[in-house]
Amino acid sequence: MKYLVEFIGTFFLVTTIGSCVIDPGAGAMAPLAIGSVLMVMIYAGGHVSGGHFNPAVTLAVFLRGKCPAKDVPGYMIAQVGGAAVAAGLVLFLKNSPTGAVTPKDLDPLRALIAEFIFTFALCYVVLNVATSKNTSGNSNYGLAIGFTVLAGAYSVGSISGGAFNPAVAVGITLMGLSSPANILVFLVGNFAGGAVAATVFKLINPDDK
Numbered sequence: 243m244k245y246l247v248e249f250i251g252t253f254f255l256v257t258t259i260g261s262c263v264i265d266p267g268a269g270a271m272a273p274l275a276i277g278s279v280l281m282v283m284i285y286a287g288g289h290v291s292g293g294h295f296n297p298a299v300t301l302a303v304f305l306r307g308k309c310p311a312k313d314v315p316g317y318m319i320a321q322v323g324g325a326a327v328a329a330g331l332v333l334f335l336k337n338s339p340t341g342a343v344t345p346k347d348l349d350p351l352r353a354l355i356a357e358f359i360f361t362f363a364l365c366y367v368v369l370n371v372a373t374s375k376n377t378s379g380n381s382n383y384g385l386a387i388g389f390t391v392l393a394g395a396y397s398v399g400s401i402s403g404g405a406f407n408p409a410v411a412v413g414i415t416l417m418g419l420s421s422p423a424n425i426l427v428f429l430v431g432n433f434a435g436g437a438v439a440a441t442v443f444k445l446i447n448p449d450d451k
Contacts, residue, residue: 244291244313245320251283251295252324256413260332263419273395273404281388288384292372296407297321298436302365305440307451308373318409325413332417348424353402354431360394361406361435362442369443375450408432 258279262272284293292309294300297318303309309317332338367390371383395404403420405411411428414420420428444450 245316247287247291248294248317248320249324249327251280251287251291251293252321252409253328254283255280255295255407256325256328256410257332259410260329260413260417260419261336263414264332264336264338264417273392273399276395277388277390277392280391281384284384284387288372291317293384293387294368295321295324295409296364296432297409298361298407298432299365299368300436301433302369302436302440302443303373305437306369306373306443321409322412325409326416329413329416338418347421348402348427350424350427353424353427356398356402356404357406357428357431358435358438360390360398360404361432362439363394363435364390364406365436365439366442369439374443374447376447402427402431406432406435 255276259272259276262268262275268275280295283295287293287295292303294303294309294317300309300314300317300321304311304314364387367386368383371377371380371386377383391404391406394406398404403414403424405414405420405428408429411420411425411432415422415425
């Protein structure tokens with residue numbers, strides 16, 4: 243059931259991203275829709291799977307010690323699978339076969355830094371609001387996580403595309419919104435951001451095992 247929840251949450255996240263970005267698009271309101279769907283999917287599935295919907299978050303939660311190693315491959319496969327299915331659906335609904343949209347050109351270094359910074363922020367927030375013993379039982383974790391993505395999308399979306407999520411990177415690549423040449427930028431930036439966030443969390447909270 244955990245893997246199914248991760249598939250569903252990532253599916254709706256990537257479906258929203260693609261539907262908002264591909265013509266006619268949602269314009270300046272797209273980050274609000276994206277942050278909102280992440281928030282509601284976390285509230286819907288967080289009690290079952292933790293509501294990661296992001297391989298970088300799964301890595302951070304694993305390194306922090308709150309996700310069993312045996313679950314990591316299943317989570318990541320479910321997340322990427324959800325993203326891939328969402329990409330196909332969006333292209334069908336928008337009548338936009340691959341190649342009908344113009345991939346975003348990225349400056350690799352600037353995009354890498356942007357993806358690293360806000361993936362770090364996202365994972366840092368997740369670890370503090372959803373895995374810390376000091377915030378256990380709070381009811382605002384979904385809002386905090388969704389708003390982190392919202393802030394990141396508005397802040398650096400024009401620089402990197404605002405993925406902050408390797409599964410999203412796969413989805414936007416399959417939809418033709420990002421060139422395949424950019425995928426390494428996302429993977430390195432996102433996984434590095436998640437790993438550093440876990441390290442910083444454990445440094446700040448040494449007694450929270």
